[in-house]
Amino acid sequence: MRSAVLAGLPAASAERPPAPPLWRTFPSRTLTFCLVELQKLSHDRTELFTRAVQPVLWLLIFGETFNRIHAIPTGSTSYLDFLAPGIIAQSGMFVAIFYGIQIIWERDAGVLNKLLVTPTPRAALILGKSFSAGIRALAQVVVVLVLSVILGVALTTNPLNILGTFVVVMLGSAFFACLSMTIAGIVLKRDRLMGIGQMITMPLFFASNALYPIAVMPAWLRALAYVNPLSYEVDALRGMLIGTPSHLPLDFAVLLVAVTVGVTAASSLVGRLAR
């Protein structure tokens, strides 16, 4: 069998068909990395369940309690409804913010070097990897959405809005994955990245509108919330999932710009990991 295959192999040649244009390489690589992420998820689903614990606790304990004591002014929206989109964005961010660890692991294992030697522009590699973090986050989001329905959160049933939710979560997670890979390109070590990841997740979460409206924040925190892409992600999710007033064009624009900046930063640093 093997000798037949070997005999059938064409002679090695340095001739190549013309390279595909860049506008095709970027989406093709992004799809490839997303597919690989789905394949990995399909072989090992334990992470889906272990990662579901935290958002469940937030919704079930924090959400239910604050829903009862009416401590946070959310207008005519119940606190649980208000909180659910925030927790969706947060669970996506928590998946993505440690994604840089994967790229450091791939560096240590030699996989990153092999990826960098394929005809894949570095920006396409980073874009692909950040959207594959989005795929993992999306799997998480589905779990939180189902839980929200069970808890009686008044979610939209409009399929377009659900689709929009997925797009927003992908963009938000892609940004945080880029942030994580950028830090990975600076610190170069897994332990340091773990430390920094731990250090920034909670501040990013608290300095956003995920748990409470921006209006109730002190001025300094409000300023932070306005530069935090998570706030825009949550704003869009709230608008689409529970129909609160939101700023969808601005939200999408901010997320798109954030991803572009993130991909640029991370791809200019990823070469450092290969040295």
Added chain:
Amino acid sequence: MSVLPAVDVQGLRHRFGDHVAVDGVDLRVMPGEVFGLLGPNGAGKTTTIRVLNTLLPVQEGDVSIFGLDVRREQTAVRRLLGYVPQQLSIEAALTGRENVAWFARLFDVPRRERRERVDDSLAAMGLLDAADRLAGTYSGGMVRRLELAQALVNRPALLVLDEPTVGLDPVARGGVWERVEELRLATGMTVLVTTHYMEEADAMCDRVAMMHLGTIRAVGRPDELRRALGPGATLEDVFRRETGNTLDGEEIGKGGLREIRRTRRTAGRVG
């Protein structure tokens, strides 16, 4: 018409901060050759390889692969390469087939050819039966062969192997070399390989270059190098003669303590 060399390196110098890892290397590999780059750890083999496969920038000197300038035509160079790094580098959470299909996509193998080329690569490496098992369950030798299949799916003109047999048991080492030899016979592929196993290089390489402290000390066919030293000489003896004065003062000063440790470790291994 003259044949373009598969690899043409001239005056290559590469430094990491103050440390000069490659110090003026000239190297020419012709198409279809199996060329061995020999030397202890820290000799500059891996740095040289990383410059010519585009992982490191060309700081000084000229490097071309099949006439393509590595500095200016990185993507075109990458399309010609198959690269297997020193570490056992597969995605353990994917099956063998998924690992190869992943690289088929990254090398833009057209969709209609993809399945066949993935299967052919796996079959050529004797992995078809294990293709749908998670790669995490593979033995070291199988992982190496899976990596070769990943590189092969691109039908590379130049296969670059960095210490392909390090860390493998003797049977697996033999298996890897056997596959490389079969491939070369079947396709005429050019192979550039680094190793510090002298017997393997002697048996498998058409020509070798001996590297030490960033420079090439000797180049030639293994049998010629051996014969030049005298009857009964092994490639290891040639290697010792070319690089062996490493433990006296002058040479040590160049490499520092880390270099001595590395050289001693290697000396222990090859001796």
